[in-house]
Amino acid sequence: MARVRARGGKIVGAGGCFDLLHAGHLSLLEQARLLGDALIVCINSDASVRRLKGDDRPVIGERERAALLTALDCVDGVIVFGENTPARVLTELRPDIWVKGGDYAGRRIAEADLVESWGGEVVTVPFLDGHSTTTLIQHVAQQAGAR
Numbered sequence: 001m002a003r004v005r006a007r008g009g010k011i012v013g014a015g016g017c018f019d020l021l022h023a024g025h026l027s028l029l030e031q032a033r034l035l036g037d038a039l040i041v042c043i044n045s046d047a048s049v050r051r052l053k054g055d056d057r058p059v060i061g062e063r064e065r066a067a068l069l070t071a072l073d074c075v076d077g078v079i080v081f082g083e084n085t086p087a088r089v090l091t092e093l094r095p096d097i098w099v100k101g102g103d104y105a106g107r108r109i110a111e112a113d114l115v116e117s118w119g120g121e122v123v124t125v126p127f128l129d130g131h132s133t134t135t136l137i138q139h140v141a142q143q144a145g146a147r
Contacts, residue, residue: 010037
């Protein structure tokens, strides 16, 4: 990040659980990466995902989620955070742009005040309809139940 900033580049951040990585996640991350010179993805730890989504989540552990995200060409780094929100890591990272999916369009993003406090910008990118982890899990469960 220091090298990117030293040459005047922009750091982009995106965050979420990224459980069961799917095309919707990939679309968001590729769009986010186009907005700057480096993309850092902040992911919820396993304990954080359980608190937010329930005891049956995450389906994929934080180490594997981080490895999968790191393997994507559009991702330059991954940070795992244990809190319910990425506020602490955002304060350390101080991205120039914080990206959320289009499902947040028209709503005030919870991290907006924090990101804007250092001159950062919050951007929503178009949501890829029909792609959600919860829907994917429900579909797999229905298929398994039908057998």
